[in-house]
Amino acid sequence: MTAPPAVLAAPAPSDPGAALTRRRVRVGETLFRLALLSCLVVAFAFLVWIVAFAIYRGWDRLDARLWENMPTGRVSRIEGAGVQSAITGTLWVIGTTALICLPIGILAAIYLEEYANNERWYNRLLELNIQNLAGVPSIIFGILGLGVIARAMGLGFTVLTASLILALLVLPIVIIATREAIRAVPQSIRQASYALGATRWQTISRQVLPIAVPGIATGSILALSRAIGEAAPLIMLGAVTYITFNPNGLDSAYTVLPVQIFSLVIEAQAGFQRLGAAAIVLLLGLLLLMNSLAIVVRNRFQKRW
Numbered sequence: 001m002t003a004p005p006a007v008l009a010a011p012a013p014s015d016p017g018a019a020l021t022r023r024r025v026r027v028g029e030t031l032f033r034l035a036l037l038s039c040l041v042v043a044f045a046f047l048v049w050i051v052a053f054a055i056y057r058g059w060d061r062l063d064a065r066l067w068e069n070m071p072t073g074r075v076s077r078i079e080g081a082g083v084q085s086a087i088t089g090t091l092w093v094i095g096t097t098a099l100i101c102l103p104i105g106i107l108a109a110i111y112l113e114e115y116a117n118n119e120r121w122y123n124r125l126l127e128l129n130i131q132n133l134a135g136v137p138s139i140i141f142g143i144l145g146l147g148v149i150a151r152a153m154g155l156g157f158t159v160l161t162a163s164l165i166l167a168l169l170v171l172p173i174v175i176i177a178t179r180e181a182i183r184a185v186p187q188s189i190r191q192a193s194y195a196l197g198a199t200r201w202q203t204i205s206r207q208v209l210p211i212a213v214p215g216i217a218t219g220s221i222l223a224l225s226r227a228i229g230e231a232a233p234l235i236m237l238g239a240v241t242y243i244t245f246n247p248n249g250l251d252s253a254y255t256v257l258p259v260q261i262f263s264l265v266i267e268a269q270a271g272f273q274r275l276g277a278a279a280i281v282l283l284l285g286l287l288l289l290m291n292s293l294a295i296v297v298r299n300r301f302q303k304r305w
Contacts, residue, residue: 051284058277066278070244071260078271083279086260088246089159089239090228093256096163097170097227102220104167105174112175113182114204134172141169142233150237157238160250165233170223177219181212214298221294225287231258257283 055062069082112130116123145165155161185208193203209216231239239259247254257279264276 051281054277054280054284058274058279058281061274061278062281066275066282071242071275072244073242075269075271078269078275081275083257083260083275083282085243085246086255086257086279087282089243089254090256092159092247092250092252092254093162093166093234094224094228096159096250097166098220098224100163101167101171101174101223105171105220105223106178106216108171109175109178109182110204110209113179114200114208130172130175133168134176137232138169138230139232139236141165142236144168145233146236156251157253158251159247159254162234162237162239162254162256163250165237166227166230169230169233170227173223173226174220177223178212178216181215181219182208184215185211214300218294218298221290221297225290225294228287228290229258229283231256231262234259235262257286 065080066082067084067087069080070084071086072078072081108130112123112127116126118124118127142165145161145168149155149161149164150157155164189207189211190203193207198206234256238253239255240253242263243253243255261276261279261283264272264279267273267276
């Protein structure tokens with residue numbers, strides 16, 4: 001006997017409601033992608049416009065006079081003036097900030113990620129405060145430094161005071177970035193190290209940290225980039241706008257590029273404004289250089305698992 005012919009199942013009718021839902025989802029995704037692209041284009045165009053305007057405005061001052069000469073308060077001498085004291089002060093403040101902030105931030109992140117017990121109330125309180133401090137306006141740190149560090153502690157308006165406040169300002173960023181870099185290291189690396197008899201510190205120092213270096217370096221450089229551009233807290237801490245000498249120590253008076261730029265661009269004379277525009281280009285170039293360095297470090301040493 002021959003087998004009965006197989007009965008072919010008729011195709012199920014398409015659901016109009018499901019098709020309409022899929023069409024709406026595709027339209028929504030397209031609109032969302034266009035909105036993101038528009039935001040990117042607007043932000044990039046605004047940045048390009050600012051850089052182009054600053055270069056156009058300060059083109060005739062973008063020469064060696066900018067970093068070789070001191071600022072001046074006289075209109076008759078503005079063509080030969082520069083911002084050397086502000087550049088030197090910026091290097092002093094940011095260098096000291098890095099020496100204070102980076103070791104503390106990295107060690108705090110290691111403790112919170114590898115050693116801290118999240119069931120302890122003080123560890124939870126510490127994490128909550130770190131997350132909240134990352135969103136505090138910079139002027140609040142300036143007021144804190146003015147009342148506590150400059151006056152109560154008697155450090156005055158010096159390079160050390162400015163560095164301490166900027167270190168407090170960017171410390172949460174360094175801690176959060178370092179924790180994310182450490183957390184990205186696979187647990188299998190730690191387990192393999194423990195299986196070979198390594199202690200916790202040997203595992204952290206010889207396995208975890210070398211792998212996390214790209215993320216730690218990137219977060220640290222970006223945090224210091226933010227510190228370079230801060231002016232509000234330093235105005236509260238006595239960063240004067242007219243200094244004709246370079247800082248020579250942590251207890252020296254100082255000025256920095258953002259404060260110097262602010263004092264130049266508010267002047268009515270065109271010569272001061274051109275010098276301020278040239279200083280803006282110099283500051284933007286420094287920030288772009290640091291951000292590019294962060295990208296290079298991340299791409300050069302990043303490992304994929």
